[in-house]
Amino acid sequence: MAIEPPFFEKYKAILQSSANEKEKPSTVEGFEELELPLIDLSHLNLGPLERQECIEKMGQAAIEWGFFQIVNHAVPDELLNRLKQEQIKVFQQPFDKKSENNFLNLSVQSYRWGNPLATSLGNLSWSEALHISLKDISKMDEYNKLRSTIEEYAEKANFLAQRLAEYLAQNLEIKANYFQENCSPSSSSLRMNRYPPCPYPSMMFGIIPHTDTDFLTIVSQDQVGGLQLKRNGRWVSVKPNPKALVVNIGDFYQALSNGVYKSITHRVIANQETERYSAAYFYCPTYETVIESCSKPSLYKKFSFKEYREQIQKDVKATGDKVGLSQFLL
Ligand SMILES: O=C(O)CCC(=O)C(=O)O
């Protein structure tokens, strides 16, 4: 039975009606490949000077790039490899099974593919994902070793995300226990992405341009590449580093830091030959948490995670896109 989602059937009409359009998404230019600022977390344990330098470097990357990569992050390679192997196994299931409502006993829409609301070439995406809200993890089926591996990974990722969020807070006027008070291991989520080879890499994305709805995201990616971020108005490719995890600032940290840290638009380009896997851990507060700028005058209205999500749902329905933080500008 076929494992691939029926991308072609779904996108056929858009592809045909756009066949003569000049306006194609710019997915295959010769993109510059850049190495993200590299933060060696082992420097945090060297001495007070090295520690301060490391924290400042992280803050500077969050200001100037909204992205950085970390090494010596204490998540064992063995665990990351195991997560990827389990991820491969689950995506190799037949499409009919993956798209069942109670697949793995997860909530509806945990398994996602393509862009269900796509109306034009610019918002077609050629990927599938398992988006797991970690509050649902205890009821998830084990399925090989998937659930227990996710549990193990989520614990490490949560610990790491909290530390990163707290170090970043030290450069700003954010209370030391802010994240401890507002985030819990079950308020975050893990999104496992699979990007199958795409026969139309010049016409569509792996994931369309977006910012992340969270404080920060930790991404583990394989060596295929394809992640791009918008930097100074241009798309640049992130050079994969087998030793590093990628970290990016999300909308909530941008709001909390009053625009100092940047939630940068990023995307994944499609690849004609090679399948790609990634896993993104979204470090989020509880739904009720109200996010408010840490300094005055505030750029943004205060909002709860719940309100933010509802606004996204409204905007996606109306415009096909999430709009995001600009909806909350004062
Ligand atoms: O696959 C990647 O490298 C990034 C994925 C991503 O941006 C996301 O899941 O939000």
Ligand SMILES: [Fe+2]
């Ligand atoms: Fe993302």
